[in-house]
Amino acid sequence: xxxxxxxxxxxxxxxxxxxxxxxxxxxxxxxxxxxxxxxxxxxxxxxxxxxxxxxxxxxxxxxxxxxxxxxxxxxxxxxxxxxxxxxxxxxxxxxxxxxxxxxxxxxxxxxxxxxxxxxxxxxxxxxxxxxxxxxxxxxxxxxxxxxxxxxxxxxxxxxxxxxxxxxxxxxxx
Amino acid sequence: xxxxxxxxxxxxxxxxxxxxxxxxxxxxxxxxxxxxxxxxxxxxxxxxxxxxxxxxxxxxxxxxxxxxxxxxxxxxxxxxxxxxxxxxxxxxxxxxxxxxxxxxxxxxxxxxxxxxxxxxxxxxxxxxxxxxxxxxxxxxxxxxxxxxxxxxxxxxxxxxxxxxxxxxxxxxxxxxxxxxxxxxxxxxxxxxxxxxxxxxxxxxxxxxxxxxxxxxxxxxxxxxxxxxxxxxxxxxxxxxxxxxxxxxxxxxxxxxxxxxxxxxxxxxxxxxxxxxxxxxxx
Numbered sequence: 001x002x003x004x005x006x007x008x009x010x011x012x013x014x015x016x017x018x019x020x021x022x023x024x025x026x027x028x029x030x031x032x033x034x035x036x037x038x039x040x041x042x043x044x045x046x047x048x049x050x051x052x053x054x055x056x057x058x059x060x061x062x063x064x065x066x067x068x069x070x071x072x073x074x075x076x077x078x079x080x081x082x083x084x085x086x087x088x089x090x091x092x093x094x095x096x097x098x099x100x101x102x103x104x105x106x107x108x109x110x111x112x113x114x115x116x117x118x119x120x121x122x123x124x125x126x127x128x129x130x131x132x133x134x135x136x137x138x139x140x141x142x143x144x145x146x147x148x149x150x151x152x153x154x155x156x157x158x159x160x161x162x163x164x165x166x167x168x169x170x171x172x173x
Numbered sequence: 174x175x176x177x178x179x180x181x182x183x184x185x186x187x188x189x190x191x192x193x194x195x196x197x198x199x200x201x202x203x204x205x206x207x208x209x210x211x212x213x214x215x216x217x218x219x220x221x222x223x224x225x226x227x228x229x230x231x232x233x234x235x236x237x238x239x240x241x242x243x244x245x246x247x248x249x250x251x252x253x254x255x256x257x258x259x260x261x262x263x264x265x266x267x268x269x270x271x272x273x274x275x276x277x278x279x280x281x282x283x284x285x286x287x288x289x290x291x292x293x294x295x296x297x298x299x300x301x302x303x304x305x306x307x308x309x310x311x312x313x314x315x316x317x318x319x320x321x322x323x324x325x326x327x328x329x330x331x332x333x334x335x336x337x338x339x340x341x342x343x344x345x346x347x348x349x350x351x352x353x354x355x356x357x358x359x360x361x362x363x364x365x366x367x368x369x370x371x372x373x374x375x376x377x378x379x380x381x382x383x384x385x386x387x388x389x390x391x392x393x394x395x396x397x398x399x400x401x402x403x404x405x406x407x408x409x410x411x412x413x414x415x416x417x418x419x420x421x422x423x424x425x426x427x428x429x430x431x432x433x434x435x436x437x438x439x440x441x442x443x444x445x446x447x448x449x450x451x452x453x454x455x
Contacts, residue, residue: 013217017224020300020311023232030303030380030444050186057190061197065210065217066225067302067309068338068345071201075194087182121306122352123373130304 008043008051009058015039016062031133033141034108036063040082041107041142042149045100049086056082073118077111084110097146104142108135210340222343225299226313292453294319296326298446299343308351308371310334310446313343320344323410325452331416331440332356332404333449344451349382349417350443358384358417358437359405363395366405369417372436382418382437394433396423402437412452416440 015035022032036059044052056078063078064071085107112131121127197213204211210218240248280286300311310333314320324336326346334348347354350371358369366388372381384402387394400420406413418439426432 013221014224017221018228020221020302021225021228021232022301024301024445024447025236027301027444030301032301049182050190053187053190057194057197060194061213062217062221064201065214066221066300066311067307068210069302069307070198071194072198075198079190079194083182083187119306126373127306 004051005054008055009062012036012039012055012059013062016059016066019063020066028133028137029130031130031137033137034111034134035138035141035145036060037078037081037107037111038104038138038142038145040078041085041104042100042146044082044085044087045089045103046149047086048089049083052082052086053079054082056080070119073115076118077114080114081107081111097143100146101139101142105135105139108138208338215340218340218343222299222311222313222340225311226297229297229299294451294453296320296344296449296451298449301444301446303348303350303444306352308348308354308443309337310346310348310443311343312336312346312449312451314451315342317342320451321454323454325411325415325454326449327415327452328441328446328449331418332411333441333443333446335410336451346449348443349439349441350380355408356411356417357405357408358402359413360384360396360420360435361401361403362397363400364390365394365396366407367394367435369402369437380439380443381421382439384420384435384437387433387435396420396433396435398422400435402435 015038019032019035026032040052040056040059043055057075060071060074060078063069064074085103088103109131112127112134116127197211200211201214204214294314296312296314298310299313302309302311312320312326320336320339322336322339324344326333326336332349334346334351334354336344337347338345349356349369352371352373354371356369357366359366367384368386369382369384372383384396387396389395398420402417402420404411404413404415404417418437420435421438422436424434424436
């Protein structure tokens, strides 16, 4: 189990570094997708709230350290989103990629709203626009990442009994 | 038979994680009092920054490959032309060096001193973090210790910002479009001076700057679209004469002719930074 958690830290660090070093040509109005948040949502949907909260903690630490951002708000935002996604995992058909994209879209809004409580922004209009762009871009980025997660999940996860209530795996089998 | 994922909430685990988050936050705050990252942050930075550098280099590979494949012959011709220009420039440098030595000897004989140009270090931009409340870049230099806090960062086109924090071979740069950034500007044509801030816009991060608090040379400010704004050096942060941008529009207050705001399009494209110069503090 310890390797699983260490693996999540490594993954969070890789995605955080990739997010911060996102190619200038691939930025949308200078903004990059929130890859770490996509990872947190994916872990929440596919693995459960505890793992997602752990990933949120690791991801927030990585992003905070690489961007010198205050950690408190990041922890609350990422772990909160992870918990919410983890609890949603039972309720929605999270293996459907369009639904995953919608979940990520709203997760970005939720995380940014929580962040707004901790770090006020100079202009609310600007915050709205940037959040919309990051949410859309992250939702797009969730498509390949979600597809990869679906490929990897049966090998790493404890998953996969076809129970009628379980989110993604029940219907696949 | 394997068990399904557990989507129930284990409060004890969550509380432990929340406690851990609290400890890390307090650690960061106490470390920031001494302007240093905390130990966990330093560990992340030690691994994350080289990764950032690697990703930045990897991003250039496909572009270089495509350019090489599609424009190979043109690049060879261009390379030849550039080599010739380079040789001509080398000859001019030799000539100028001779002039410089003569000038120095003359200055020395007159008992004067020459103004030293600040030393410059080339750096690669390995990270960009732009948002509504912050616009920072991370740069990496060849050797540690060549960059320090407060150094000025620029490109050939113009001013980029200022070094905020240094961590080994990497440094964090406060970009000119950060909401906290400001620079004393000078209109090259009219010589009016003012403070240049980022211009908040709906599509943040800001892509324009604005010049306010104008100190006119004459009775009223004389700023016109097309004027070039450079650093005035009055803020004692940025040396004078570094280009900032070109005035795009001038807004005059209907109530007062003295109240003028100039909207400036910066010369630097802050979202496409790849390489910069770091000017050492004199």
